[in-house]
Amino acid sequence: MRLLGFTCTIILCLTLVAGFANAGEPDYAEVFLVPEQGFIRVNARFSLPGGLDAVVFTLFPNAQITTLWVPGLATYEVSRPGTMTVVTARMEPTEQNAILELTYEGFLPNYDLLPDKTLNRNLQWYPEFAHEQAGDRRIKITLPQEFVPAMDGELIGERQSTFATYTWMLVDPEYPVIWFGEQDQKHLASQPDQELETHESMETVDLADAEPIGPPTPPTHPVSEQEEPDPLPAKLTAALDAFNQAVTGGDRELLESILDRDFPDRSRFIDHIAERPETGALITSRIAGVKLAHSDATVYIEICDGQTLHSNARLVFHEVDGTWLVKSFVQVPARYQFQERLDHPELQEWIGDLARALSSLELPWFDYHLTGAKIPAIAFLQQIHGQIELSAAAVDLNRNQIEFLAQTKAGLPLRLQFGYFRYGAEWRIKTFAAVPSFDK
Helix, strand or coil, rough: CCCCCCCCCCCCCCCCHHHHHCCCEEEEEEEEEEECCEEEEEEEEEEECCCCCEEEEEEECEEEEEEEECCCCCEEEECCCCCCCCEEECCCCCCCCCEEEEEEECCCCHHHHHHCCCHHHCCCCCCEECCCCCCCCCEEEEECCCCCECCCEEEEEEEEEEEEEEEEECCCCCCCCCCEEEHHHHHHHHHCCCCCCCCCCCCCCCCCHCCCCCCCCCCCCCCCCCCCCCCCCCHHHHHHHHHHHHHHHHHHHHHHECCCCCCCCCHHHHHHCCCCCCCCCEEEEEEEEEEECEEEEEEEEEEEEEEEEEEEEEEEEEEECCCEEEEEEEEECCCEEEHHCCCCCCHHHHHHHHHHHHCCCCCHHHHHHCCCCCCHHHHHHHHHHHCCEEEEEEECCCCCEEEEEECCCCCCCEEEEEEEECCEEEEEEEEEEEEEEECC
């Protein structure tokens, strides 16, 4: 796997976190933990005493604060002296039971070296405040189902699925400790008498025994013959012809007139086409599909180099004052199909789930679907989260490879490549690579 040396700038959102409880209720922490990697993410709500004009707390080294809010917040700063992260928030004097809302995440240092994997004060996984923080607290933890957590508190909820979720109510104001292992008598005694909410566990299979399978089986429902593309409006046909002429002839002036001002990397694309060396080969294209929607049109074309199919491309046009301009152009090798053109709805839907997991960094999704190299893959995805924009997804069915075309905020084109295999009724990811790209 090739990792790029991005420096990820975390954007701190000073916004309210939806779903938190109201003031006067117990402090609340929702924990997501991947024990194999030591990755932790916490969404928390803390009630503050009145009269505070500053809140100071510590966390583990390199903890990333992604959300921090308190009424009257003026500013806050993060420092990392020695082996901890210190956060200082300054605000107008708080009223009694004002709420601090906080989200943080990161990798607990050397967690994989701990024999018992206990989350305790030494790991600084839970914020420790400079002021006294009293009162009950409720802690909910979600983690892979093979790990069974325990706490000194009342277990008030348990849910089993691909990931298991446990919720405790703690009345002891001491630092909360979560340990793993067999459920001892102390844990069993903490369970409530009433029946816990439990969902039937999904069957799990050791992924090490899973064998990659060839391309997905074609859908069982009847497939109609490929239909001819819808006819294009005359002005759009002329615009497509002009774009083809500009690309095949390297006509800079024609490209300037046909490309929208917001075309991605407009100047670099024009330079690339205009300065491309002549090969003498005849470049031709044919329309493979069209989607019209009011003043926008998506046109799929097959590009041939002589008699050989060279690549597939997707052009997006939009109409401005009666003139059709090219809004974007994406080109992939001939062996790839665009996701939206796949004649396999189940795989198409799964790739859509993968795209959403990339955009929102759904770590539970990746932890479940990645079968190898989880730590470097997830670490890289965390680095680029919020720093890239996906422009297209394409699939090579013969090589079982999905490729996402993306661009970083710094303007670097990037290809995210996922190797996949069929696993039961769905798919799993077996390889991942990030490759810089300087073509379109």
